Amino acid sequence: MSPAPVMVRFRDTVKTFPGTHGEIRAVDGVSLDVHEGEVFGVIGYSGAGKSTLVRLINALEPVTSGQVVVDGVEVAGRPESELRRVRAGIGMIFQQFNLLSSRTVAGNVGYPLAVARWSRARRRARVAELLEFVGLSDKARQFPSQLSGGQKQRVGIARALATNPRLLLADEATSALDPETTQDVLDLLRRVNGELGVTVVVITHEMDVVKHLCDRVAVMEDGKVVELGEVYDVFSRPRHRATRRFVGSALRDRPSPGALERLRHRHPGRVVTVAVQEDGASSTDLTRALREHAVDGTIIYGGITEIAERPFGSLTLELEGDHGDVQAFIADLSRTTSVLDLGTAAAPIADPDATDLR
Numbered sequence: 001m002s003p004a005p006v007m008v009r010f011r012d013t014v015k016t017f018p019g020t021h022g023e024i025r026a027v028d029g030v031s032l033d034v035h036e037g038e039v040f041g042v043i044g045y046s047g048a049g050k051s052t053l054v055r056l057i058n059a060l061e062p063v064t065s066g067q068v069v070v071d072g073v074e075v076a077g078r079p080e081s082e083l084r085r086v087r088a089g090i091g092m093i094f095q096q097f098n099l100l101s102s103r104t105v106a107g108n109v110g111y112p113l114a115v116a117r118w119s120r121a122r123r124r125a126r127v128a129e130l131l132e133f134v135g136l137s138d139k140a141r142q143f144p145s146q147l148s149g150g151q152k153q154r155v156g157i158a159r160a161l162a163t164n165p166r167l168l169l170a171d172e173a174t175s176a177l178d179p180e181t182t183q184d185v186l187d188l189l190r191r192v193n194g195e196l197g198v199t200v201v202v203i204t205h206e207m208d209v210v211k212h213l214c215d216r217v218a219v220m221e222d223g224k225v226v227e228l229g230e231v232y233d234v235f236s237r238p239r240h241r242a243t244r245r246f247v248g249s250a251l252r253d254r255p256s257p258g259a260l261e262r263l264r265h266r267h268p269g270r271v272v273t274v275a276v277q278e279d280g281a282s283s284t285d286l287t288r289a290l291r292e293h294a295v296d297g298t299i300i301y302g303g304i305t306e307i308a309e310r311p312f313g314s315l316t317l318e319l320e321g322d323h324g325d326v327q328a329f330i331a332d333l334s335r336t337t338s339v340l341d342l343g344t345a346a347a348p349i350a351d352p353d354a355t356d357l358r
């Protein structure tokens, strides 16, 4: 199957800002393609460059060097008049919703249509259709202050979709919402993608958002893309430290240094953390290896979740048995899955990725 056409292409894209201690490379040589029809996530900690990357897509910031191509149009160096046409094909939603407080829900949704000089009759019909789609038909005459956060974001989504954009940019769109409302908004964004065929780029610092919504994900750190791929692949086998921290903070599957120290007090044996993947150490593999090597394993920590019905996570075990048997068990299991040796209470080995997560 040939990949879908490209909706957004970055090639060696750099964006710098002047800083007090020299230039800041907010986007530092990014190359990636967002395909038509996919939901693409960009995840990173604060300052990683995510918002800058988005502002390059809708040409709110000029690129310093490299390419940014949106729906076939090279954005870099375009005159403002032509950029307006590119922006017209892009919808955007924000963490703080950015609704006009003096306008009703219908007025907010219809605003971009008024700007685009749609007739009153067409506007009314389109607004009604959009409110129906986001489930707010009964709120048309209310004002934003009368709505919950989740309802405000639904209005934001309806407004962003008003002029039928082919691309929707969602910058931390659920960061101000509680978990349940977040889920509703993520479901709605899935429908925007699935039913309307809109390509969605999601910027977030929350792995759960990526997990529930995205097809592929890019992990950013210090302006660079450090990992890129299918969501399951990236999160079930995180290679970069930043990715491992996102998995750790969402899943809380690995003991923090403090928790590990407490565990060692109670469990003086050899401690290992074993990755759980659909094709790696399923619990059957683990039990088989324990049996074959005459090693006793007690689960002392762990967490497993799933993405698209595919399980992943890790289990931390205390192993007891003859030293040679334990060594052989670790070597055997390491052939099919990732095993992190954390040593024993007497000879501890630190987890290089463990952080006391905020």
Ligand SMILES: Nc1ncnc2c1ncn2[C@@H]1O[C@H](COP(=O)(O)OP(=O)(O)OP(=O)(O)O)[C@@H](O)[C@H]1O
Binding pocket: 017, 018, 024, 025, 026, 044, 045, 046, 047, 048, 049, 050, 051, 052, 053
């Ligand atoms: N207009 C600007 N002028 C100077 N520096 C900027 C500007 N915009 C962003 N930066 C810097 O570029 C880097 C990346 O910022 P950016 O906002 O893109 O990151 P982010 O991942 O979106 O983080 P956050 O989630 O905190 O917004 C940061 O060091 C930031 O201080």
